[in-house]
Amino acid sequence: MQSLWEQKREDGGIMAAYGLSCCSTVDLSRQWAEDRDVKLAYFHFFLGEKEYLDDFYESIRPEELYQRMLAGEMTRTSQVNVEEYKALFRSVLSKGRDLLHITLSSGISGSINSARIAAEEMREEFPERKVYVLDSLNASSGYGLLVDRAADLRDAGMGIEELYEELQRLVARQQSWFFTSDLTFFIRGGRVSKAAGWIGSLLNICPLLRVAEDGSLKAVEKVRGKKRVMDRILQKMEELCKDGRDYSDKCFISHSDCREDAELLRVELRKRFPKLKTAEIFPIGSTIGCHTGPGTVALFFFGRE
Structure with missing residues (x-):
């Protein structure tokens, strides 16, 4: 079967002859990657002494991961190395296609450095x-x-250079907001002090955070209760998204073992933004989940230009 970029468009043109790739930390699914003809590079993580692939929970179920984390087992994550990137890039380039690889944020991972080294060697x-x-x-x-x-x-026929430039503009428009109802792993990771975490848990505080312009995580405010923090996220979206309540683009929602909270957010999202194109829900993957622990919900959308 031909890949999407080899098929003819409805107007008779030919799809761009280049590949797209990213890392498994997109936290969507292997089926999504296959359907969209996107190549994947896989992060790794350790739970106790055993190494696993961050492979959309095919190696370990999220329930088991979080249960073992809560029981005290230590985790650490491992980014894609240069040789793994080279193998991925070579699999595309050797077939006569150019390649655009999109990495996890440099604000939380050094994986882009390995990708750049691999890209230079592939050139x-x-x-x-x-x-x-x-x-x-x-x-x-x-x-x-x-x-x-x-x-x-890409599938609409945009060339690789034009796509690279367009994505840089889209990166600047990204909006990423999230909260957690379980401070355990934010305390362990040093993002919340033990004293503040104890008081926060006692008062049912849900920190509201965002991904900042430099790709790092920033605390925004402390909100009491999940219902209020969800409402605050929706207020932020209304303020920041294109067309306000008439927003008609996609949203993605992620969660770490709290699907009910994600579903509730989606219900309220659709009420407030009736023209919303889609709001799909995905589990936070193991690499990110090792840092957040359970109880985190995130909302992603495109902001104004």
Whole structure:
């Protein structure tokens, strides 16, 4: 079966002859990647002494991961290394296609450095091919939302250079907001002090955070109760998204083992934004989940230009 970029468009033109790739930390699904013809590089993580692939929970179920984390097992994550990137890039370039790779935010991972080294080596190995590496400045399905849009534009016939430039503009428009109802792993990670965490848990405080312009995580405010923090996120979206309550683009929602909270947010989202194109829900992947623990919900959308 031909890939999407080899098929003819309805107007008789030919899809752009280049590939797209990203990391498994887009937190969507392997089926999504296959359907969109997006190649994947896989992060790794350790739970106790055992190493796993961050492979959309095919190696370990999220319930088991979080239960073992709550029981005290330590986790650590491992980014894609240069050799893994080279193997991925070579699989596309060797077929005569150029490549655009989109990375996890440089604000939370150094994976882009390995990708850039691999890209430079591939340019020497395939001097006739072009390799672009783009920093998503985002994570989880917010990163996935950007790659999904990249696939839309590629499949509509946009060339690789034009797509690279358009994605840089889209990166600046990304909005990523999230909250947690369980402070345990924010305390362990040092993002919340033990004293503040104890008081926050006692008062049912849900910190509201966002991904900042540099791709790092920033605390915004403390909100008491999940209902109020969800309403605050929707207020932020109304303030920041294109067309306000008439927003008609996609949203993605991510959660770490709290699907009911994600579903509730989606219900309220659709009430407030009736023209919304779609609001898909995805589990936060194991790499990001190792840092958030359970109880985190995130909302991703595109802001105004």
